[in-house]
Structure formats: C-alpha cells, structure tokens
Amino acid sequence: MNIRGRVFRFGDDIDTDAIIPARYLNTSDPDELRKHCMEDADPAFSSKVSRGDIIVAGKNFGCGSSREHAPIAIKASGVSCVIASSFARIFFRNSFNMGLPIFESDEASAEVKEGDIVEVDASTGLITDVTTGKQYRSRPIPQFMQELIADGGLMEHILKRGGI
C-alpha cells in the first residue's frame, strides 16, 4: 500500500488531550471527533487538513490517556498516516488495532518540513520526502503486529483465527 500526502508538523510529547480534548469525549462518533482533532495543538487543523495528509511529529506522540478516540479522530480527519520519532505505547497499540498506519523514524521526524509532500511504502516502511528527494527507513514492525495489519485489525484477527 502506498501513502502520499502533504505534511502537517507537530512537536514533541503531543498528548491525547491535544489530539482530542476530553471535553468532546461524551461521544465516540468519528464525524464529531474529527471536528476537534488536534484542536488544543492547532485550533485550525480540522479546517486545513484534507484527505491523505500526513502528520509528522517529534517524540512520544500520543502520550497520556488510553482513549481510542485519538486515533479515531485522526483517521476520521482523513490523515493517511502518522510519522514520529517515537509513540506513546497505548497510542501505538491502539493505532494498530484501529488500522491507522504509523511509522517511527528519528531522521524523518527531524528533517521533514511542514507542507512537504511525503510518500510512504507501507509494506517496507520506506519514507520518501518527495519535496526534498530524501529517503528514510522506519523502524521495523514486530511480526505479530504485521499479522494484525494483514488481518485488518485486532477484532478481525480474532474472528479469523478464533482467538488472539
């Protein structure tokens, strides 16, 4: 699967309250959550983002709460993937379970700029900054998590294999 989109940049330690503030968690409707995605980090994000766009952030993206509303809101915004130098562990898990592609690369996180066009080969994890021509390898994904992706998420994995 190939992903291509325009980059929105965020910094380090973007927490789940910034991704989707708890004041909106009285619903889990993706379309409602979408309207407030990244609101406390960039209030205009939901009006600027378009289908296919990519979030590139620093370290520890998605720290804080376990709310699955965070990857849901990002996915519903049309964001095709998130690239960061590291992810908080619950957000990391949730993204695989929800089918939101995420990639870890220190170099891409440091060098890719706001507005760059970036392509990602989801099967190899190769990240290409089309604007600058530079390429980055993302950290390999454990075999079991690759299976989760291939099966289409955790629930599909269980239904297909009769258990975890």
Add this chain to the structure above:
Amino acid sequence: MGMTIAEKILAAHTDAREVKPGDIVKVNVDVALANDITAPLAIRAFQTGGQAKLADPDRVVFVLDHFTPNKDIASANQCKLVRDFAHQHELKNFFDGGEVGVEHALLPEKGLVLPGDLVIGADSHTCTYGALGAFATGVGSTDLAAAMMTSQAWMKVPESMKFIFKGELLPWVGGKDLILYLIGDIGVDGGLYRVLEIEGPAVSSLDLSNRLTMSNMAIEAGAKAGIIYADEKTEAYVKPRAKRPYTVFESAADARYVSVREYDCANIEPQVAFPHLPENARPISEVGEVRIDQVVIGSCTNGRIEDLRVSARVLKGQKVDKGVRCVVLPATPEVFLKADEEGLIRIFLEAGAIIGPPSCGPCLGGHLGILAKGEKALATTNRNFVGRMGDPGSEVYLSGPAVAAASAVTGRISSPSEVME
C-alpha cells in the same frame, strides 16, 4: 538469568515457564476494566465480533466514573449504553449511581485487584494497581473488547527499570512528591514501553495509599507498568478484601534491569509540576509567586482517605482564600463516609471548600470545576496538559494534598509550613 516481578507475572499468565523482554506473548487476563468513556467503544467492538456471551463476566469490571453524575445528555446516553450492556450480561462488578468511585481508588478498596494479577484497563491509569504487586496496564477499547471475548490479551514483554528511594522523607512529602521527582528526572518518555520497578526503604515506609499514588503516575513517564513488591503492608491491606487466592511475586536477585537509579529522599522537597507536562517538577522552595484560582483535591491519584486527612490537617481552622475555589472530591463512597465520620468533611466545609461527589470530574476537564481562559489551578491530579481542566488558555499545576491545601489558604502555590505552626 532470573526474572523481574513483571516478567514472572507475565510468565505465570502464559503457557511458558519463562519470558524475556521483547517476547510477544498471549496472556490470560484476571481483570478487564473500562469506564463510561471507553466502555461504549469496547461494547460496540464486542458486538461487532458477534459473540453472544462474555468469555468470563466475573473478570469484566465497568465503572461509570468519568462524566458522572451524568454531566450532559450525550454523557447520559453513553452511560445508558454501558448500563444496558452490564445488565444484559449480568455483570456483578458494575458500578453505577451511589456505588461509583473513581475506578483506580475503587478496585483496590473492593479487593477486585490482588497481588500477582494481570490487569488490563481501558484507562491509562490502570497502572495504579502495580502498587499491589500486580502487572496492570492501560489499553485501548479494542484490546478490552478482545479480552471481553477471550479473557486474553497480547503483550510485548517490557524491559524493567529499577528505582530505589533511600533515606527518610522530609516533612509534608508523600508518594506524589516522590513520583513527580522521578518523572522530573527521567522525563515523560523516560519509561517508554518499560516497567518502573519502585523500591527502597522510603517506599517501604509508605502506606498503600501513597504507593498507589506512585504507581498511578508511572504512565506519566510513558511506562507500561509501575510495580512495587507486595510486602506485609500490602498483604495486610489485601487479605481482608480478597475473595480469591493470590500470589506474591518477587524479582530474582539476578533479574535484569536496563537501568538502576537511586534517590536520596533527604533531597526531595514537596514537588510542584508546572504546565504543561508532569516532567516540569520543581521543589516547592523554587516555585516563586504563582497565584491560583482553583484547587482540586481528589482523583485516582490523591483522592483516598489518607490524602483527605493530610489536606484536612492543613485546612483545619483555616479559611480558603476568597479568590480560590477549593474543590474536594472524595474518590469513593467509602472514602466519603470515613471522611465524614472522622470530621474531615466538617473541616473542609468550615474552611470554605466545596465537596463534590466521587467522580473524575475536573481532572480531565469533564465537569465539577472547569477553568476559564487564563485561570490557574493547583490539583492533586495527574496531568497538566494544555486544556486538561478546561479552556486551552488555562493552566494546571500538580502537587500532593498538603501543598494543595496550603495553597487554597494563601491563594498562591505555597508550602504547608507557611500556614502551619
């Protein structure tokens, strides 16, 4: 090579005799927990799976504690969805109405989590139960749905980091100060994907409540769990509450840690974490002049009876500053009752504090004390992210219950020694 507590608990919940960091293992889950925000997504995922019954209803715990008493129509609908499901599946561990307590204060109190347990919860502060010698970690709603279907979860075995607290605690220092100090040292991702194993004479000297506070904030260092060995104090707490057998695990003498850090408590003053990350911890002597509009005493971090006793000791005979709203939320009905019996509620009310119901309330900006733009709060809660307690232009500072109470009296962040003789 021997195993750590975390590795031993994980191994005991698999078919394997041994596990090592990096292994991906399928584990049997003793308790699967969710609340009114995360349970609706888990229930929907469970229903999508098409399975008629829960794998084991006795292992599933739902607590309606976040936006309750229902703060608005949408929250009421979320709670109703969970309530209907809980009744349909005859959940005996479903907490609603007057039985609601803040989940991570409630479950230990009810004896629902025991040493050696493997617990997953669709709430990041599930790591609180590490203080009971359990392996407990936060997950998303889909992982929880999987556990509802199978009573199992998948885990990557984490590496462990050891933290040893030595020396005697300074006056007014508690578990909150020690954990804020630790997070200040290693940062909000200093424990990422890892287990914090916390020990030492100073930790042994703490009561269970203060230890629960420490494990509660392991997630604030990015950790998967924050585990404290279950000693005789833990057993004394757990035994009268337990309704099933349990096992105490101890790390092997030759267990492997990626790092070992020692702290001397003689250097640890009461701590305050500045906006907007818990790692921005400073000793109270270096806080300077910070005027506040609100104080919140409560939450899964510091809403137990021991916390209210400390706050009441400071507030007794004092008055909350006219410019401050001081909101006290006893974390569970049992805490509330005890606080009443011990005269603490009277002390709070006479001081001019507001008493709220057991609820997560303002901690995550739900209700019962939301901040306006530009306002500052000092809270005994666990997160001070942008917009956490209200308007994105407001600020949250974190502290333990003694500093919170003292600050309510002076109207600015203050050491308890300022208001106490």
